[in-house]
Each structure stands twice: as C-alpha cells, then as structure tokens.
Amino acid sequence: MAILYSTRVTASGGRKGSIRSEDGLLALALAIPKELGGMGGATNPEQLFAGGYAACFENALLRVARQSGHRFADGDVEVVAEIGLSRNEADAFVLHASLAITMAGIDQASAEEFVRGADAICPYSNAVRGNVDVVKTVTVR
Template sequence: MTILYSTKVTATGGRKGTIRSEDGILDLKLAIPKELGGVGGATNPEQLFAGGYAACFENALLRVARQSGHRFADGDVEVVAEIGLSRNEADAFVLHATLAVSIAGVDQATAEQLVRDADAICPYSNAIRGNVDVAKTVVAL
C-alpha cells in the first residue's frame, strides 16, 4: 500500500500537556475538561478528534457528491461531530460518536445516500468502524 500522506505529532504531559506537529503548524496546550475534573481552558483529545472527523467526513461527502454530479457551495453542507467519552463494563474508557449532517439542495433520500457513500470512503469512519458506536442524523434542507 502506498502512503499518500503522513504526519507526526508529539504529545508531552498527557491530557495536561501539549501537542506539537513536526512542522510546528499544530502547537497546542491541552487541558482536562472541567466535566472530567480538570481546569479546562484548553483543547482536549476529544475536541481534536471531533474536529478531524467532521472535516474529513465533510470532505468525503463533497467528493462522493461531485462524483455523482452534485455541486455544493461552501455553506450547503455542514457536518457536526460530537465525541463522547464513557466507561464500559470492564471500566475501560470508550468513545462514542455522533455525526449530524445537513445538506442543502437535495432531497432526503439523496442526502442519506451521499452520507452512506461518504461513510464508505472516509478514513476516520473506516478507522473506527466496528470499534466506536457512531450515530448519524441526516437532514436535507
């Protein structure tokens, strides 16, 4: 398999530390959210995952839309990813995900098909399939 892109990010200090990409573009402080007993005030791994998943899924959706003859303006498609953290029966931490997708200019059936097609090619969806529960809502506007 040919790798199309690769990046490295170094984490130090865990959830109360920092992350920095090898090129320095990503350079962030991390904090434990108040909801988990931390002080908050900085990003956390769940927010970063949600942002990456939302952006990646939207890009996959735009790609499958173009391939099926649909063109959307920037504001026509919105993907909101919500990442939740809980514990399972073994007291291990597990993630949950919700994708809320809104698409303007198509009917509901078309919107749902585009989301299914995007889910099939999105690297985040493929990485977590079978490991993370993902609920999806689709609204055609």
C-alpha cells in the same frame, strides 16, 4: 499499500500537556475538561478527534456528491461531530460518536445516499467502524 500522506505530532505531559506537529503548524496546550475534574481552558483529545472527523467526513461527502454529478455551493453542507467519553463494563474508557450532517439543495434520499458513500470512504469512519458506535443524523434544509 502506498502511504499517500503521513504526519507526526508529539504529545508531552498527557492530557495536561501539549501537542506539536513536526512542521510547527499545530501547537496546542491540552487540559482535562472541567466535566472530568480538570481545569479546562484548553483543548482536549476528544475535541481534536471531533474536529478531524467532521472535516474529513465533510470532504468525503463533497467528493461523493461531485462523483455523482452534484456540486454543493459553499455553506450548503455542514457536519457536526460529537465525541463522548464513557466507561465500559470493564471500567475502560470508550468513545461514542455522532455525526449531524445537514445539506441544502438536495432531497432526503440523495442526501442519505451521499452520507452512505462518504461513510464508506472516510478514513475516520473506516478507522472507527466496528470499534465505536457512530450515530448519523441526516437533515435536509
């Protein structure tokens, strides 16, 4: 299988350190969230994952809609990803995810069909499938 795109990001200092992409476009300080006993004040891996998942899923949704002959106007689609961290019965950390998808100008059945299609092609969805429970909520406004 041919790789279509690849990037490199280096982490230093763990959850209290920083990350930097090889091209320098991404350079962020990291902090342990206050909710986990840290100082907060900087981003964390869960926020980064949520942002990537939301953006990727929305793009997959727009692609599926276009392929079905529907074009959304700017602002007609919003995807909010929530990533949670907990411990399992073996005391290992595990992720939980939810996607709140809102669309305008479309009926509920079509919206749900587009979400199923997006879930099938989104790289994040494919990466977590079978490993992370993802709850999807679809709202039409």
